[in-house]
Amino acid sequence: MSGQGSILDIQGPIVVAQLPNARTGEQVKLGKLGLMGEVIAREDARAVVQVYENTEGLRPGEPATAMGEPLSVELGPGILGGIFDGLQRPLESMLEQTGERIERGLVIPAIDRAKKWPFVPQAELKVGARIGGGAILGSVQENATITHHILVPPEIAGELIDLVAAGDYTVDDVVGRVRDRQGHIHKLHLSSRWPVRLPRPFNKRDHAVQPLITGQRIMDTFFPLLKGGKGAIPGPFGAGKTVLQQQIARWSDAQIVIYVGCGERGNELTEVLDTFPQLTDPRSGRPLMERTLLVANTSNMPVVAREVSVYVGMTLAEYFRDQGFDVVMVADSTSRWAEALREVAGRLGQMPVEEGYPAYLGSTLAAFYERAGRVETLSGGHGSVTLIGAVSPPGGDFSEPVTSHTKDIIQTFWALSKDLADARHYPAVDWLESFSLFVDTAARWWHENVSEDWLQLRNKSLRLLTEAEELNRIVNLVGVEALSSQQRWTLESARLIREGLLQQSALEAKDSFCSPEKQYLLLSLMIDIYNRGAEILKLGMPVQELLRLPLLAKARRWKIAYASDELEGLKQEARDIVPLFDALRAEYASPTSQRSKSEGTES
Amino acid sequence: MSSLEYSSAAWARGGLLAMRKVPEAALGDRVVVRDHQGRQRSGQVIRTSAELVLVQIFEGTDNLDLERTWVRFLDKPFELALAPEVLGRVFNGVGQPRDGRPPIVSKLSRNVNGASINPAARAYPREFIQTGISTIDGMNTLVRGQKLPVFSGSGLPHNRLAAQIVRQAKLLHAGKTESHGDFALVFAAMGVSHSDARFFEESFEESGVLGQVATFINLADDPPIERLILPRVALTCAEYLAFDLDMHVLVVMTDMTYYAEALREIATGKGDVPARKGFPGYLYSDLAEIYERAGRIRGKAGSITLIPVVSMPSDDITHPVPDLTGYITEGQIVLSRELAAANVQPPVAVLPSLSRLMKDGIGEGMTREDHARVASQLFASYAKAQEVRSLAAIIGAEELSEEDNRYLQFAEAFENRFVSQGEREDRTIFQTLDLAWEVLSLLPKEALTRLSEKDLDARYQQAVSE
Ligand SMILES: Nc1ncnc2c1ncn2[C@@H]1O[C@H](COP(=O)(O)OP(=O)(O)OP(=O)(O)O)[C@@H](O)[C@H]1O
């Protein structure tokens, strides 16, 4: 039932209206423009409404109408490949209808009503069968990449009393009917609706077992995230959060990618829209846009819709999860969402606790991240939502509320550093500050699929990096001459790992995506060089000479010299190292090299 | 609502005027206030209810006698009249003439708040603008439609840098430079001193662009609240020039820190919850509404390139205004006090500087094939050289290794020859890149791993390194 009332007070995005029967969460339409908002509090007969659109021009006395439904998204074929605003309005259709500027009060359905989709009912499903919510009714080949499964809405269960034959249907056509226990008949369509703030149900949570392969070495090899895991990328401006998230959207082995641009730049979404149709999935060879869906609420769009956009994105992600897909959702940036919360809280006069944020910031973030995970779906299959949030701490200070709360919630933390970004070490992920709780689980996958010694090599390289950090402290006090030959070699090897392995430019055609095999080969090459060098030093080769080996400059270029499908070349490099060091060993192990041996030994 | 005058002022303070019993005033409505001396001030409704309407007064609320203050609600939003004649004119923050000439009369007027550009309507900026300044062109390239601020500090030459960009900016086509064409400049000054304003005016005059400039000025001794509306007025003008008249518009806005301070003043008056350093939590969104108006639109010939100047109070880049600006803009050019003290002009600190749109505007066909790698190598080598410098400061230069010493030489040459250039020196991108090779060649070949072996064979200058 919708209720009528009128506007009393307007202050920025917050409107108070006389609306005696409105419920919290209910949608409200305001004024002559028909601006949409939702009730966030009730005080006597008055409703406090947060408005998704700019309220300029609204007047006290104008009508307010409660719409009877909470904010919901529409789910069905036709949403992939699209770009929606924070309220799931298709931006391309808005462009056609009203031009390049977004007008207010526009109501545009998320899905094309007229388009017909080839629906194929589930073969085993017979009329008379008992079916439950979440069951797969049939499927629609949405594009060459994705077969969209049509699910019975979670709240419906009973006897299937009809099911159409295979054929072309619009999203509003009835494709089946179910009679529930009370005898009520429910019509089933290709599309359904779901309220964004309510997590979609599943049978049970399951363990995440597989790493999400992103093709980024610092992620996959060093700080892995599992499919169904929760990760965060905090960092100051310009450190590379967006580029990393775009890399994940491009190259990760997820089946569906939901990219939520929350309060960030318009041009960044344009870039995705421009480049993704030309890029192909390195695994399927299909255009990336076929598996991608964009939700865009840029920083110049209204603040409240920013808060909503992450929930819209998450509900879309859960919907594909329920069809059995591995979904990745990237949200850039969760800080803008938290700031929208703060702004609304401030206007409501709620007591701020830290930096103006309300007391419920932590619990709101936690509840949201909890919607990620790997689950057994209602139909008994498996699906996952992996959630990766960018965090934009003011002044790059990780102790601020949003970063510190997020850090407590997530399982993988890719901390970006301003110093690394300033030196153009990309991705600027700080290996000392970052962590992953998933290394052991990921190791099982690497050992089964790539190589048995993955974990050992990974840990070895991290150890070298940490040792180098210590040594650098010494060098900065007393200079490099104070180090032993072995220590200098450790320093150099750590540099090699940093430049030859950790650094990975998103712009480098051959290295933007790095397959697990290539990651492993590079990793083992770097450690191999370290080990062999260390051995030769023991035989007495002067460290200065070792540092002058042309191999070291060459090794830094291997990553860009060989693409993931040119690994034969890399393997050849690995073989070539052997005779090189053998020759050195022969030289220094032989008695004639005694002289240089004694020279090379340092204090 | 008719244009009745109300005299029901309840209170006035900090630029805010509260009115009782004004029925149905719309949010954002423009307001004209007449004070007891008959002087007019303009304002805008920022909160409205049947009981109380809150108006923000751009000229401030000093000297208002509540009993003798009359307020007229114009029943329309804040609009700016637009015509091609805006070029060559000087206005105040609310768009009224400041040059003694008559106001712009036109059938066309637009809401100064603008409406957000649909992200699906944007065209990605990718046309290289040659500024003739090596640190920008070579390492932090500007493209048409980009928003690239200059982060500076008091006493640093940000105005001279901005003026040099305005003077030298040009497009490059197939290796040849192209003249301004349909070029216009919008200059928005908030809280700047008289002498700074004069400096810009003289500089525009001297480069012969004065007739192509629309100027919006609020000086240091003008009412601060007016700074809140000024950038919106100026950008409305820029949008008109770019997207109605198909011009390529360069907008220079200085100084955004004064703008934000005015915002803080009003926010405090309204009792908004502060986030950091007393600035309201919505400062990010507010700045974004301004900065995001730059860009290109599909199917339109014009563009808005935005260069805001942001001074960093106490040279602190984490201060909310530069910090939030950096989170919105597409990079930043950072000026350094140390370099200025060492007489490096313009004192651009390249490491914290960044252009995010550089990657699509450079390379084969746009600048030169090796551009991206050269830039990347300069950044890496200079970062390394800075480490060596701090090491040298501790252990002394004589203790450094041979290689480290070459880094020191490189850093010197980089700063004195590459970064440093005359205010009148207009380098082509090719001169800039050649210069980059010259200084990079001071380093051993093996240290230049971000360049390809092909690059090194073609351009590494053996002689220099010996
Ligand atoms: N992996 C990478 N490879 C190459 N370049 C990178 C990489 N990461 C970042 N960059 C460079 O750094 C710039 C800034 O990165 P990005 O836009 O991702 O920063 P951000 O952390 O999202 O900043 P903000 O918080 O302001 O949005 C990019 O435009 C690009 O030039």
Ligand SMILES: [Mg+2]
């Ligand atoms: Mg970003």
